[in-house]
Amino acid sequence: MNRFSVTALAFMMLLGANYSSAQAQDKSLTVFAAASMKNALDDINAAYFARTGIKVTASYAASSVLAKQMEQGAPADVFVSADTDWMDYAIVKKTINEPTRVNLLGNSMALIAAKDSKLDNVTIDQGFDLAKLAGDGRIATGDVKSVPVGKYARAALEKLGSWAAAEPKFAMADSVRAALALVSRGEAPLGIVYATDARIDPGVRIVGTFPASSHPAIIYPVAATAMAKPEAAGYLAFLKTTASKTILEKYGFNFLISPTT
CATH class of the missing domain: 3.40.190.10 (Periplasmic binding protein-like II)
Structure with missing residues (x-):
């Protein structure tokens, strides 16, 4: 060659x-x-x-x-x-x-509060009074009609007998991360998100966990x-x-x- x-x-x-x-x-x-x-x-x-x-x-x-x-x-x-x-x-x-x-x-569902909240170790079971816990503040989660986290949250609260009283206090977000941000920024004292989301935001902490039996499997x-x-x-x-x-x-x-x- x-x-x-x-x-x-x-x-x-x-x-x-x-x-x-x-x-x-x-x-x-x-x-x-x-x-x-x-x-x-x-x-x-x-x-x-x-x-x-x-x-x-x-x-x-x-x-x-x-x-x-x-x-x-x-x-x-x-x-x-x-x-x-x-x-x-x-x-x-x-x-x-x-x-x-x-x-x-x-996944699992968690009740969150801002990191400096005085709330701690909330027991979530039948008759759990979320409306009273929120006081004059709002409760952040996803839109309960369409966003999965909101649908799970509503199902859990209905089963626990807490939905009717708490419904007027809800701030509906367009995603779970938007709901998480509302609590992290102090715009809502409480939120319902997935436990995995709560773990990645240092501005919030988990104050209660929803029983798996209270909502459809995530x-x-x-x-x-x-x-x-x-x-x-x-x-x-x-x-x-x-x-x-x-x-x-x-x-x-x-x-x-x-x-x-």
């Missing part, structure tokens, strides 16, 4: 390597995820990028908002909902690849969308691994499946 041929071959190999590298960089995924997933999923997405080179962009909001956005054609590859109702809704609207659905995570289903890129399968597989389980449990989520390696 003469010098020209060797040089040409080396040049072609370099072009091929650069093309493969560019292809890897071009791969990306978009995940629509419940607002309560932000911190944990940001860590998971960073770990996934380190492992695969695939960038994952996450859009966080109330599950209701995300499901409606997908219905209107917003592009996403994966949907993580904070309740089964909105995943069911997305399936009915044919925006989800139903066979890929997995109930991945569980389940986070995950699935690929109907328009998902092929790479979504690998991402969903990563969510089921021990590596993801470790991250999710660090933030307080309950891993509902047997992890893969």
